[in-house]
Amino acid sequence: MSDTLPWIEKYRPESLDDIYGQQEIITTVHKFIQTGKLPHLLFYGPPGTGKTSTIIAVAREIYGKNYKNMVLELNASDDRGIDVVRNQIKNFASTRQIFNQGNSFKLIILDEADAMTNAAQNSLRRIIEKFTKNCRFCILANYSHKLNPALISRCTRFRFHPIDTEAIRERIKVVITKEQVDIDAKAVDALVQLSKGDMRRALNVLQACKAATAGSIDLDMIYECIGAPHPQDIETVLDSILKDDWTTAYITINKFKTTKGLALIDLIAGFVDILNNYKLNNKTRVGILKGLSDIEYGISKGGNDKIQSSAIIGVIKSAMENE
Ligand SMILES: Nc1ncnc2c1ncn2[C@@H]1O[C@H](COP(=O)(O)OP(=O)(O)OP(=O)(O)O)[C@@H](O)[C@H]1O
Numbered sequence: 393m394s395d396t397l398p399w400i401e402k403y404r405p406e407s408l409d410d411i412y413g414q415q416e417i418i419t420t421v422h423k424f425i426q427t428g429k430l431p432h433l434l435f436y437g438p439p440g441t442g443k444t445s446t447i448i449a450v451a452r453e454i455y456g457k458n459y460k461n462m463v464l465e466l467n468a469s470d471d472r473g474i475d476v477v478r479n480q481i482k483n484f485a486s487t488r489q490i491f492n493q494g495n496s497f498k499l500i501i502l503d504e505a506d507a508m509t510n511a512a513q514n515s516l517r518r519i520i521e522k523f524t525k526n527c528r529f530c531i532l533a534n535y536s537h538k539l540n541p542a543l544i545s546r547c548t549r550f551r552f553h554p555i556d557t558e559a560i561r562e563r564i565k566v567v568i569t570k571e572q573v574d575i576d577a578k579a580v581d582a583l584v585q586l587s588k589g590d591m592r593r594a595l596n597v598l599q600a601c602k603a604a605t606a607g608s609i610d611l612d613m614i615y616e617c618i619g620a621p622h623p624q625d626i627e628t629v630l631d632s633i634l635k636d637d638w639t640t641a642y643i644t645i646n647k648f649k650t651t652k653g654l655a656l657i658d659l660i661a662g663f664v665d666i667l668n669n670y671k672l673n674n675k676t677r678v679g680i681l682k683g684l685s686d687i688e689y690g691i692s693k694g695g696n697d698k699i700q701s702s703a704i705i706g707v708i709k710s711a712m713e714n715e
């Protein structure tokens with residue numbers, strides 16, 4: 393059973409102590425629990441940073457093993473609408489608390505609240521007021537700017553930031569040991585960097601790599617699994633555009649697109665990163681950046697891949713004539 397479980401579930405933090413990299417939040421929330429004064433909460437921040445995990449750990453801490461009886465988890469963006477949400481809350485809030493362990497409130501978790509319409513958010517704030525006597529709400533969202541200010545002002549706000557690389561490394565180490573993953577040091581470095589503060593992504597990529605090989609996980613596998621282009625490949629393509637004739641450069645781009653699954657848009661992002669470290673005169677730099685950003689826009693609007701590939705070569709080659 394536990395073999396088939398995704399690691400993000402298998403290693404979901406059981407208690408607040410297992411939440412990595414969000415120390416200040418955990419300390420404050422812990423104090424709320426100890427003093428028995430839990431306010432309505434708003435957790436917001438990027439995916440995979442521990443919002444859902446934290447509130448579930450909070451529920452465990454308050455209610456113990458039977459926490460599920462005391463917690464209602466709702467997906468606020470559910471397209472059945474706010475009326476359904478309101479009814480569910482009403483039913484939940486008014487049922488007698490059989491397993492009430494001295495707690496005077498139940499917990500209602502509203503996930504993806506930022507996907508709700510403004511009208512729905514407006515009715516939500518009335519719902520919150522109405523049920524405050526015996527319920528505490530925890531609103532989870534990725535973006536606070538999509539939330540109604542009146543809703544925000546009813547909650548104590550916590551911003552979950554991307555988890556820092558050392559905290560991800562620490563957590564990953566635990567999983568590597570428990571799952572006996574064979575992975576080299578450089579691959580761990582890349583995994584930690586490329587997950588960009590998202591623990592869910594780090595665990596998913598690690599599990600995918602482990603499943604894909606009987607041997608040791610190396611750097612290339614990490615890049616492949618995470619879908620990030622290998623910096624070496626980007627460099628090779630850029631070199632070809634700078635030094636080879638047009639046809640050869642075009643063939644090189646195509647080769648990397650087909651054999652390595654490189655998307656043009658990744659190529660452009662990679663070029664911009666690399667060119668930032670090149671010494672170029674201003675006119676060249678501006679020419680390339682302006683040209684590449686036009687192409688990026690063209691691709692996002694569904695522009696033809698062949699034409700856009702040629703345009704990349706054109707932009708870089710013609711700008712380099714200024715050097
Ligand atoms: N801070 C953390 N410490 C340890 N594990 C974490 C942390 N954040 C995320 N994880 C891992 O990633 C998985 C997903 O995390 P979680 O569901 O808490 O993310 P989230 O912030 O709610 O993301 P989303 O915005 O996508 O809902 C968890 O099951 C856990 O394994």
Ligand SMILES: [Mg+2]
Binds near residue numbers: 532
């Ligand atoms: Mg979540």
